[in-house]
Amino acid sequence: MLQAIIGGLTLGSVYALIALGFNLTYTTTRTLNFAQGDFVSVGAFVGLGTVGVLTAALGADAVGYVWLYALAAVAAALAMGVLGLPLYLAAIRPFAGKPGMSWVVSTIGFGIVLQSAALSVWGLGARMLPAPFGDEVFRVGEAGFRSQELVVLVLAFAILGAFDLAMRRTAIGRCMRAVALNRDAAALMGIDVPRVMAMAFLASSALAGLSGVLVAPILSASLFMGVIIALKGFSAAIIGGLTNPRGCMAGGLLIGLVESLTALWSAQWREIMVFLLVILVLAMAPNGLFGRKLVEKV
């Protein structure tokens, strides 16, 4: 039970990271990256590649693996973050602020391009990225959990906390919130709105890439693993309330918990439960659990 809760919180915090990414782009541009899953997968493989290249260049034991893993995580976040810019330019900017959901198609297209490019580099197979602190199982009473789960939990919460703080306390965070609240007013106040939007995509993609490296030691990394992770991140964002960053985080944890508690009973049914829950929540609370109701003035 405790084990399931820790496992659930671990996965949940990864969903929360991705959900936060969705929140960033949605509030600033009213669009979402439907290719987020491919960013997660490719992020994991960039991490894998970094570890491989560095090991080959420096020799296996030149520095501790922990540092290699940390570098890999940074590299994945950077690489995916940078890729977020062409995503914004090609798939989002032409459609941002226009009615219709053309960006669904264009971002899915971007994802397919990214995925097929990655496939030609890394191939179809699944790989294992070793965990930085080994794969031993710690025991606390009845429950056993892996070191990576703790790493993910701690890192994810640190990042979520940092984002929360940054959105409230820094200039760029204020700009983003201003653009989210009222794009036109923000532009009139001298905020470079397209730049803020691009930043949002950069941050969102970086979060996705980082999530990929974080989950890779827990699940085996394949170029197809990202889709379902991102869909759960998307679910987390929506049921938490797409416009509320803290709601997105809570949504992520909730989904992770539901998933791992269902798995206690039956592993096959966990996705069914998660998505049934999503449908139910939205049928009851169309704006998500913590989303603000948008009142339309007539």
Place this chain on the structure above:
Amino acid sequence: MMEASVLRPAARRSALLRAAPTLGIGAALVALALTLSNDFYLYVAFMAGVYYICASGMNVLAGYAGQKSLGQAGLFAAGAYTVALLTTRLELPPALALAAAPLVAAAVGVLIALPSLRVKGPSLALVTLAFGLVVEKLVTEWTDLFGGAQGIYGIAPLALGDEPFALKHWVVLVIVLGVAVHLALSHLLNGRFGRALLALQSDEIAAECAGISVYRYKTLAFVLAAALCGLGGALVAQQNQYFNSDFVTFHLSVFILLLVLLGGAGNIYGPIAGAAILTMTEVFLAQWPSVQHFIYGAMLLFALYLMPTGVAGAIARVLPRRMAVLDGMETPPLTAMERGRAEPSAGPLLEVADVSKAFGGVVTADKVGLRLHAHRIHALIGPNGAGKSTLINILTGVITADSGTIRLAGQDITRGAPHARAASGIARTFQNLRLFGSMTVLDNVLIGAHARISVTGREEDAVAKAKAVLDFVGLGEHAGALAGSLPYGLQRRVELARALAGDPVLLLLDEPAAGLNPRETAELGQLIKRIGQLGIAVLMVEHDMGLVMRISDEIVVLDRGVVIAEGGPRDIQTNPRVIEAYLGREDSPAPDGPEVDKEERAC
């Protein structure tokens, strides 16, 4: 109704004439299919047909109703597993199973519509997507029933006598079904139904107030899309005689949406273009498997940037636009037209009693009473925040009152939905224009007449009536223009025409003169007077006191949710409470008790 159900010979001939090109193309395709002997090409043709059938339903949902669903794979599966289980488990005849598939899928469609109706945009995408994933996992994991990845073998195909259908027969069947679907949908979408869906996609509140039950029409769109998608799935399962869970993927859902978006959403020819192009692309790219996905992705990435309205939209823009119908059409003037309702007997047309509404602590209506009479023009005035627009919203049902009753010609409508009230004769305009901007002026007016156009009625009659309304407000020459492209003053008049088209007994105007120049305001005044002369009761919220005093028969003054004065223009101008509400009191003694209360609540 009786008369309309018996089509006049001329109407029948014109319907046949309209169907002729489609039937001709269908026949040509059948002939072409019969000459093909290459199985690969036949299979491609079959799949293109199936894609078209799925996409045409999806076009109703995504293109017309604007509900971008990402869960169509679930409905495809519903149809496929229906034929699979019915023919293998229950050993029903294949034709019966094929007929049952769309029905089962439609029932599942209702299921998915229920939660979907409450959400919009990304949340809608997620609900439908979650539905698709649940179905995908169900058919994968529940192996006892659905066979999982092993699948279900031995699905009975259709047969000619004792011979099971050959591929060629399947192609012919798909073409016949495709043509039938196209004809049925064109009939449906190029009229009342299609207009209603486009209207609710553009603006749900305005559509609802024009008499369209947004709830019912969205559900219908979901059901249509589901049934056709289920039919597609059933055809694939029967043709293959095999179906497994690998068919049911998120990618299939995306693909079905793509067929529509790439082909041209909201264009009757869109799905045809989409199915043709995406099938071709698949076949063409299959020669280079390594780059197939890459190019496919790039296509998606740039297609809508290059062709925002899809392929069909891009083609339509190149072709010369056919300008419809209206020129030279004889229309009787509106005054002479028989009005659709009996004149209500003497006494007030609308009676509002004790209506209250509070938002949190802010009371915007406090025991408001109101009586409106046919033939008369009523003005509702009051300072900003007095609750005037709220009252209009309560009368039209956009906002539900907390308490009190509203009676229209004696009938209690307090709890009625906006579309029901519109149908019973309450029409309105909006403070901020809510036109269907990308539709023509004529279509806007036809939507206003939605509740008046019978399902079986002739489109020509509806158009003639709409034209009469346009002439009445002086917009006859702009009938074919896009509503959003007109200058502001004319747009306001289009909204008025849309409201009038519903043959209302009561017309509510929310600041009709806002943003108009003095000449336009004067014309508007004349127009409102003429509307009153038609026998319609008018209630207008207006800040232009010149206009109010000039044309009103009766004025109601509202302040902080309370009716503080009623009477003719002369009485109101001299009423001390009115002057106080607008200008404040000259000497300011301590306000009396209830006033303080209200002030506090208003804060």
